[in-house]
């Protein structure tokens with residue numbers, strides 16, 4: 001999913017160069033970092049700068065509106081505007097297009113020169129005032145994503161798209177959609193091609209907006225495509241390579257979801273701990289009961305382990321190394337830890353944890369998505385198992 005609200009925020013803390021840093025300087029910074037290994041949790045100066053920008057924005061602009069956005073199920077337009085102004089929606093976009101950083105995006109999409117025009121048109125907008133959506137899932141193809149039925153028929157120099165996409169993040173706000181459609185069913189998944197479709201293209205309609213358990217401020221809608229005509233020049237990359245781009249985007253996305261889950265796990269822990277150090281029962285601070293201390297230590301350890309998995313996967317991605325297994329592990333584990341952390345925090349808070357007066361219940365609702373989107377936990381386990389098998393099979 002391109003640019004969900006939470007992901008750029010969290011991923012920003014892992015990005016390696018500040019907004020508008022010259023490319024040469026960025027390369028030098030990366031080079032000196034890579035020659036001197038550092039503990040994974042020690043961020044570079046640039047990363048720290050970006051992380052504090054994100055933390056400030058989250059504290060000043062997002063926190064005061066969280067409750068209201070959750071209640072109405074809609075992101076505040078000012079937040080999106082602010083994210084763009086801070087450069088946080090362009091953390092993966094090359095600096096030459098007004099974004100912050102080339103490496104993550106380049107690793108994700110090998111966009112050939114022939115679509116330079118598309119890059120010129122969309123990347124500066126995505127960095128400054130536009131949101132994009134990634135349209136892969138359909139009613140009949142979720143985990144089995146490449147069984148998608150949206151079809152693209154060639155008519156002269158154009159393609160005509162027909163089908164319905166489901167569960168599309170940001171669809172309500174998006175200005176551009178990356179649509180996966182099969183342009184040659186006889187080739188199976190190798191017919192899947194990725195089309196760039198403008199929101200105002202005739203025949204593209206945003207359908208039902210889902211009323212969700214969590215991440216309610218992020219829109220999730222169906223997208224209907226009825227005789228949507230797009231020029232062949234709107235093919236992203238190469239014909240029939242859509243499945244490869246989808247895999248790349250999902251691998252990268254899984255690290256993003258891992259980071260999102262890590263942020264939620266740490267966030268709910270951080271809002272809970274002060275209460276446990278104030279409230280007394282039986283004349284004792286709750287956090288001083290050994291029965292509580294051991295549970296707290298266990299959750300803190302799991303959060304730290306999740307952080308190492310997520311940061312390592314992000315570093316591998318930045319370095320252009322294979323990352324499928326590590327990305328799947330990071331997402332799988334971080335989403336498990338986030339659920340444990342949120343659940344435990346509610347229990348530790350007692351009755352107040354179960355009310356909307358305290359933020360823990362929202363964390364508990366928000367973490368659930370981590371085990372579902374960008375591949376369910378079972379699908380992550382299958383990916384990991386396949387990768388392990390390949391290493392040991394003779």
Ligand SMILES: Cc1cc2nc3c(=O)[nH]c(=O)nc-3n(C[C@H](O)[C@H](O)[C@H](O)COP(=O)(O)OP(=O)(O)OC[C@H]3O[C@@H](n4cnc5c(N)ncnc54)[C@H](O)[C@@H]3O)c2cc1C
Nearest residue numbers: 001134135136137142143167168169220373374375376378
């Ligand atoms: C809030 C939200 C946002 C989303 N955003 C996007 C988006 O922006 N773009 C997009 O394209 N999609 C998006 N999705 C779709 C999401 O990726 C799918 O929901 C997800 O991949 C699961 O597919 P499904 O819902 O069809 O479940 P199913 O595939 O029907 O799975 C149901 C259950 O069966 C299990 N299962 C299925 N196959 C196997 C197997 N082989 N082995 C073991 N267990 C299996 C699953 O693990 C799961 O528990 C979003 C979904 C949600 C809920």
